[in-house]
């Protein structure tokens with residue numbers, strides 16, 4: 001029993017989780033005290049934080065954090081001209097519901113990880129906390145529209161150290177990743193992330209990992225853990241995994257696809273209406289319309305790296321234009337298929353997939369954007385957008401579909417001009433975001449595309 005287990009009520013599920021963590025057998029190879037890492041993730045979408053001995057961790061524990069850390073860009077330095085400087089302090093306030101335990105990484109002791117909200121020193125939410133950005137979006141959807149959602153993130157990445165040919169989806173490619181693949185599924189499962197599928201993907205040495213849907217904050221927390229567990233596991237085997245949008249010019253892209261449904265407060269789906277196009281209810285159509293409408297303005301946030309725009313092009317099965325597509329893998333928003341084998345009910349299954357995102361996007365922000373854009377579509381009572389059925393024909397039939405920005409700089413300009421999307425963020429967050437991304441764009445722009453890909457492949 002530790003301090004935390006004594007200090008919370010018996011009915012609190014957190015108590016059970018903490019007790020399980022503290023009673024778990026220690027790693028046989030590790031004669032060390034177990035630590036807990038109190039984590040956040042930022043504009044660079046890198047997991048950061050501080051650790052302490054798990055035995056000293058209490059329900060009320062919080063650790064210090066620095067506002068200017070938000071200004072650390074993808075390239076690993078605090079950029080100039082951000083509103084946060086050398087003064088000011090925050091607290092990392094752990095959300096105990098997010099506590100997970102990583103065990104089974106060869107040569108590395110087990111580690112508990114808990115995600116934190118960033119709060120001011122008086123405990124009030126910090127204006128630029130990315131996790132609070134998602135929490136607020138979820139709350140807004142619930143209070144304003146009576147809606148909830150379950151979501152999951154699908155990740156693609158490349159084993160940069162793999163040798164030889166890669167035949168798409170092949171058993172050989174699958175076996176070559178062993179024992180990492182089996183270990184990955186095991187570590188994810190034991191950490192409570194509910195892994196679903198692990199597969200060799202289409203691209204060279206590309207793999208994909210999916211986990212089960214959960215409430216939005218849990219889903220985004222899981223996305224963060226999936227990345228870090230993959231990095232950890234590959235690194236522990238002397239291998240290198242990269243989720244960068246394009247690891248080398250001409251290679252298949254790595255996407256981060258977000259699946260989500262829409263339910264009422266009791267968990268009943270509100271998406272399905274078989275009498276309407278795409279089987280989408282009027283409400284789901286408005287929600288989708290918001291995402292399509294604000295897609296171009298959100299690009300700087302969901303596709304935030306200079307090389308993101310190499311991926312977002314026609315024929316990449318990523319996102320060719322900002323449109324809603326029926327089972328179309330070039331859509332920004334895809335209406336996913338349903339499994340009706342043996343009379344299975346499609347109504348519970350019908351859901352959307354947002355395909356524009358990549359690893360550069362902070363999962364809390366990425367999902368927060370999708371939910372806020374959808375909510376704005378409901379607020380504005382937008383009509384269901386055109387649903388592209390069949391193959392995309394950009395030369396003719398679908399030439400009118402709205403384009404996404406062509407590069408990061410253009411995306412930043414579109415974001416700045418859009419009062420709705422900009423208005424979802426604190427002015428200080430936006431100023432920091434712009435400073436980081438302009439700095440990053442200026443620094444990588446001078447390099448060849450191959451070098452840009454290499455820079456990001458190392459970071460991500």
Ligand code: GLU
Nearest residue numbers: 253254255316317318329
């Ligand atoms: N690799 C594609 C992307 O960049 C996705 C392929 C797929 O799974 O449909 O998003």
Ligand code: MG
Nearest residue numbers: 154156201208
């Ligand atoms: Mg895929």
